[in-house]
């Protein structure tokens with residue numbers, strides 16, 4: 153009788169899990185062209201800033217890349233607040249709430265800027281919702297989510313420190329156990 | 343004397359699922375214990391308030407004791423049961439999803455009790471139906487009616503469920519009943535002492551949760567030293583299959599066995615609980631002692647389940 157009950161049943165979690173190893177594409181642009189030039193030209197799209205150093209490629213892997221997508225990746229850039237940070241600039245790409253939830257798990261301090269016509273039209277801090285659907289697999293092998301067709305759901309017990317719990321089996325999920333549901337199998341979440 | 347129940351709380355339980363003790367506030371837990379008092383020792387049965395109500399008992403793994411207790415509870419209130427006692431006879435054996443099984447069964451009954459070997463199965467079942475669902479045990483996760491029964495038995499004996507010193511003895515690593523009661527007892531404000539062999543200590547994740555809640559249980563392997571100061575001792579079964587070495591099992595089993603001699607060091611009023619079945623953890627000679635409450639606890643199962651079913655179905659005597 154919970155609110156969750158209104159969620160329509162989904163078959164999406166069914167079947168064997170596709171391999172998670174979705175390798176990030178190689179270097180973003182030819183070495184000759186300085187990334188800053190590409191950055192300056194971002195006309196429409198999304199900038200994800202203040203990613204912890206070393207997480208940009210994982211974020212990119214999670215977000216997935218369309219065949220002709222133009223993406224600039226900044227790694228270990230100097231930062232006043234974080235010493236070193238990573239950065240992603242994605243042309244002509246808007247992120248959905250589900251995508252934001254996915255990268256918020258990796259980059260709790262990240263910021264997201266939406267660019268339209270060279271201008272920042274929206275700037276937000278990444279924030280975790282209290283419930284995340286279809287993003288994280290439960291690491292518990294005897295959890296019902298691995299045996300019945302159901303979209304995995306985790307609850308965020310606390311943001312700082314980040315504490316996650318499987319909605320179904322109630323097991324605590326440590327950050328180093330987080331295994332993402334492949335982007336392609338994520339149902340659209342409004 | 344029957345305490346009047348808060349109508350707002352009565353309303354909150356109507357149609358509600360009983361899936362995990364985590365879903366209940368302290369106030370709600372105490373409310374369930376209050377409601378159960380109305381059903382103690384045959385209470386609430388005369389008017390047969392659940393006449394015409396059908397409880398489905400979906401047992402995807404056998405648990406005769408739990409099933410019989412639920413069946414006794416609803417039948418004593420005038421209701422009836424349908425269901426199956428293990429997965430082999432259910433349509434799950436033909437590959438039907440839990441969701442579909444529940445959707446079909448909801449057309450046959452007024453409430454559902456589910457027992458399932460997979461953790462989280464009861465919550466998934468509850469999401470598939472508008473009917474109230476009671477978790478009768480989901481793998482190693484939860485068995486909330488057992489926890490309510492344990493708390494009810496403690497309150498019946500000690501008059502309260504907070505400010506007590508509660509000891510837990512035996513398999514604290516795998517024991518689901520102990521895990522749930524430890525978490526609930528901590529949340530209610532009790533001192534905890536955990537007595538187990540090193541290899542069967544409480545899992546780190548639960549210990550961490552207790553620390554987050556500001557509770558620091560004492561952990562020890564020494565039963566006799568722990569006994570002196572306890573109000574309640576909750577004993578659990580140590581299962582042989584947890585040990586690779588049969589000799590090690592023998593050693594542990596003998597070291598954590600309660601008999602009259604071990605209990606000499608205990609306080610006179612120590613209450614002893616056990617979710618049963620016991621194997622050899624408690625010597626039968628203890629049964630006659632005043633504080634041996636485990637059979638009372640088993641009988642309280644029907645009392646507490648009568649109360650919960652009445653609350654969920656919105657029919658109080």
Ligand SMILES: [Zn+2]
Nearest residue numbers: 290295318321
């Ligand atoms: Zn789980």
